Amino acid sequence: MVASTSADATLLIQAAIFHDIGYSETAMETGFHALDGARYLRSLGVEDQVVNLVAHHSCAALEAQERGLDKALLEFPSGPPALTDGLIFCDMTVSPDGLPVSVDDRISEILTRYGPDSVVGRFIARAEPELQAAVHRVALQLRHAGMEALAFASLRGDAPASPPT
Numbered sequence: 001m002v003a004s005t006s007a008d009a010t011l012l013i014q015a016a017i018f019h020d021i022g023y024s025e026t027a028m029e030t031g032f033h034a035l036d037g038a039r040y041l042r043s044l045g046v047e048d049q050v051v052n053l054v055a056h057h058s059c060a061a062l063e064a065q066e067r068g069l070d071k072a073l074l075e076f077p078s079g080p081p082a083l084t085d086g087l088i089f090c091d092m093t094v095s096p097d098g099l100p101v102s103v104d105d106r107i108s109e110i111l112t113r114y115g116p117d118s119v120v121g122r123f124i125a126r127a128e129p130e131l132q133a134a135v136h137r138v139a140l141q142l143r144h145a146g147m148e149a150l151a152f153a154s155l156r157g158d159a160p161a162s163p164p165t
Helices: 006-018 033-043 048-055 060-067 081-092 103-114 119-144 148-156
Strands: none
Touching: 006 048, 006 081, 033 048, 033 060, 048 081, 060 119, 081 103, 081 119, 103 119
């Protein structure tokens, strides 16, 4: 289960809200948003589990390798696999505009925005199998929880016009 307790749900929500904070000018240090965001959140005293999820969100270890920052990322331990999957699902099924998209469309959007030969393009190509797998694992859990429409939309791109309430 992605968030088996209310405490896990709270951690996932916080990590989903903060996961891209490293893009902000205030947090930017290395240019690698996952690392910069985690360091920034840690400096503010945010709970370690949230900081660690942000540091490692969406296969960030692979991007850290592309950037030569894999050793720096080791200052943050990885989060629990279920919450890691949940955060990947949140990141990979929502567009930069906040609209629901399929994981395929999200990966395509990233490749188009950055280009396949960029650091991000190379990283996302390497990460794609695990990103896809994580979204599928969460979608399966959503199906079992009776959220078939959300699970289907995340995989096929038939996202509803507005997020479910």
